[in-house]
Amino acid sequence: MHSRLFSEITIQGVTLSNRLTMAPLYLGYAGEGGTVSPMLLDHYRVMAQSGVAMVVVENATVDHPGGSGSNRTLRADTDENLDGLRTLAQTIQNEGARACLQINHAGRFAHAAPEPLAPSAVETFRRMPKALDESTIQHIIGCYAQAAVRAKAAGFDMVELHGGTGYLLAQFLSPHTNRRTDRYGGSLDNRQRFALEVLGQVKAAVSQLPVGYRFLADEWLPDGLQLEESRRFAKTLADAGIAYISVMGGTYESFSRPEIVEKSKQTGYMLDLAAAIREQVDVPVIAAGRLATGAIAEQAIAQGKTDLIGLARVLWADPQWPQKVRDGREDEIIHCDPSCGEACMQMVMKGRPAFCVRWPAEKMKAWKEKFV
Numbered sequence: 106m107h108s109r110l111f112s113e114i115t116i117q118g119v120t121l122s123n124r125l126t127m128a129p130l131y132l133g134y135a136g137e138g139g140t141v142s143p144m145l146l147d148h149y150r151v152m153a154q155s156g157v158a159m160v161v162v163e164n165a166t167v168d169h170p171g172g173s174g175s176n177r178t179l180r181a182d183t184d185e186n187l188d189g190l191r192t193l194a195q196t197i198q199n200e201g202a203r204a205c206l207q208i209n210h211a212g213r214f215a216h217a218a219p220e221p222l223a224p225s226a227v228e229t230f231r232r233m234p235k236a237l238d239e240s241t242i243q244h245i246i247g248c249y250a251q252a253a254v255r256a257k258a259a260g261f262d263m264v265e266l267h268g269g270t271g272y273l274l275a276q277f278l279s280p281h282t283n284r285r286t287d288r289y290g291g292s293l294d295n296r297q298r299f300a301l302e303v304l305g306q307v308k309a310a311v312s313q314l315p316v317g318y319r320f321l322a323d324e325w326l327p328d329g330l331q332l333e334e335s336r337r338f339a340k341t342l343a344d345a346g347i348a349y350i351s352v353m354g355g356t357y358e359s360f361s362r363p364e365i366v367e368k369s370k371q372t373g374y375m376l377d378l379a380a381a382i383r384e385q386v387d388v389p390v391i392a393a394g395r396l397a398t399g400a401i402a403e404q405a406i407a408q409g410k411t412d413l414i415g416l417a418r419v420l421w422a423d424p425q426w427p428q429k430v431r432d433g434r435e436d437e438i439i440h441c442d443p444s445c446g447e448a449c450m451q452m453v454m455k456g457r458p459a460f461c462v463r464w465p466a467e468k469m470k471a472w473k474e475k476f477v
Contacts, residue, residue: 107399109406117315117348121158128393128415129163129207133458139180141189144476146196153200156427160197161205167252172210173217181252190259205263206256212273224277225284249303250310257311269319271356274300281329293334315348322352322378325359336385343386351391352379370443380410391415399430422461439463
């Protein structure tokens, strides 16, 4: 059953035992100041025990506080966190999964920064970011490379550039947020320059370590990045040596739009974006977005819409999802239920570590006793 879903795939020399990955999911589990906490280690141990082939650790900042989304955003900008990152990578690998570290600069969404930075001064949730000058752009590109070197030194199997959710890499690509008139703005060739320079320096810094990309295919905003341009950018990334492309849609500005809220309740609501990108590239594509059953995930691969499946809240709600699917026990899966009003994300927005309201009572009690 589900033979494609549980088949191997090799990405630039790194073999994954099946087509299931944990997609990055920020839950506020890092310690204050972005340290690797016991809560974070416990979470990723459970995720790695689930049976997915690779776990992508979420959103480690390359520059603190200027690039940190919150004070609980994991940090990869300092050697002081290297031992913690090494323990984190080993914790995942000890359970049989490959470990990947996602690195990021939040740009205009850097809530830990007193003055956020962005390609252009475009107001964001009543905050006006400062437009980056070219010297700071070059500094940030170097920060990405240094963070990737730390990921490699910590023993991660891959590193992922966070170009999704409307963070800095996506901000340069988007005509909505990039109003520059220099060589980093205007045409798509110019707007993609920052991401390509980051990729180039990161690849040079980490040599053979595969570098993937969390990819924003459509902002779901009228004046934002849309598929026509993102498909062209995906091909450019593939030509530049990206290891894989992990596709998503939407940003913090579009997630709350009523039509997007309804769309996000649908099973496989981002699969069409992954399929559109996969048509353009010859590198593995990861699809995500409520791919909640084994049948849907298997069909997505069989139909050539994606190569791998990214499970985020699906896996968090029920870490036994892969084994239940493999065993034909899908009727026992605890599913993420959007009717809860995304209580987990509400907790995160309030700066609190999240738990899933769908967890069984005994698991909820154990979690609270251990961490609250």
